[in-house]
Amino acid sequence: MTESVNFNVIGTIDSPYKEKFAIPRQPGLVTAAQGQLRLTGSANNIELVRGLEQFSHIWLLFVFHGTQNQGWKPLVRPPRLGGNKKLGVLATRSTFRPNPIGMSVVKLDLIEQRDSQVILHINELDLLDGTPIVDIKPYVPYADIIENAQGGYAHQQPESEIQIAFSTEAIAAVEYFTKQHPKLQQLIEQVLSQDPRPAYKHQKVDDKVYGMALYDLNITWQMVSLNCLVVKNIEPTAEN
Ligand code: SAM
Secondary structure, three states: OOOOOOOOOOEEEEOOEOOOOOOOOOOOOOOOOEEEEEEOHHHOOHHHHOOHHHOOEEEEEEEOOOOHHHOOOOEEOOHHHOOOOOEEHHHOOOOOOOOOEEEEEEEEEEEEEEOOEEEEEEEOOOOOOOOEEEEEEEOOHHHHOOOOOOOHHHOOOOOOOOEEEEOHHHHHHHHHHOOOOOOHHHHHHHHHHOOOOOHHHOOOOOOOEEEEEEOOEEEEEEEEEOOEEEEEEEEEOOOO
16 A cells, blocks of 8 residues: 655746735636746656647646645634634645645646746746645646536635725835736735635724735735725835
C-alpha cells in the first residue's frame, strides 16, 4: 500500500495577493485579479504546454504553502456558514486539510516564452503570491461542468451588497498607480465587495481601519455603515 507520495513543484504563482487576508474564497469571483504562472525546474519547457493555448481555462493544483505548517483538524468552521457551524474538513474547501492541496480553475489569457522562461498569464485567481503549483490540467467543459450538481451549503455564489466609495486621496492614488496596475480600481472594488472581514463581523457595526496588500500597495479602508465602506488611502508598502 502506498502511504506517502512526493511531488515536485512545477511552477510558481506571481499574484497581486501578497497576504492571505482579502483573497477571494474561490477563483472567478474577482475578474480583475491577473497573475502569472512561471514554470520551474525541468517543467520550464515550452513543450509541456504545447496545445494548452487552445483552452480558455485551466485547473491548477497547488500547495497551500502559506498555511501548511499550521496543521489541520477533522472539523472546521466554513466562513460560508457564518463561522459558527462545524463541518468535516473534507466537506469544505478549507486550506487546513490533511494534505494542503488546493485546486482552482483560472482563466488562461496567454502563454509566452520570455528568454528561457515559460510564463502562463492567468486571470481570476484566488492564490497567494508564491503559491507552488504541482499540476496544471486543461479545463474540459464536457467533463467538468455537471448540470444539476448539488452545491450543498455553497450552492450559489455569495451575494454582496457592499457599496465601495473612495476618499479624495484614494482617488488620486488610484489614478497614479493605475499606470503600473491598469485594473487597480476594479481589483480593489471587486476584492472589497466580497467583504474580506471574518464572517462573525458581517452585519455588525465595525469601525476598525483595515489594511490589505495588493501588488506592492497597502490599501486602507473602513466600514462607514453596515453595507458601505470607504477606501481611505493607497500607499506603497513599507519595503518599497
Ligand atoms: N480554490 C481553492 C480550492 O478550492 O481548493 C482554494 C479555496 S480556499 C477556500 C481560498 C483561500 O485560500 C483564499 O481565500 C486564501 O485565503 C487562501 N490561499 C490561497 N492561496 C494560498 C496559499 N498558497 N497558502 C495558503 N492559503 C492560501
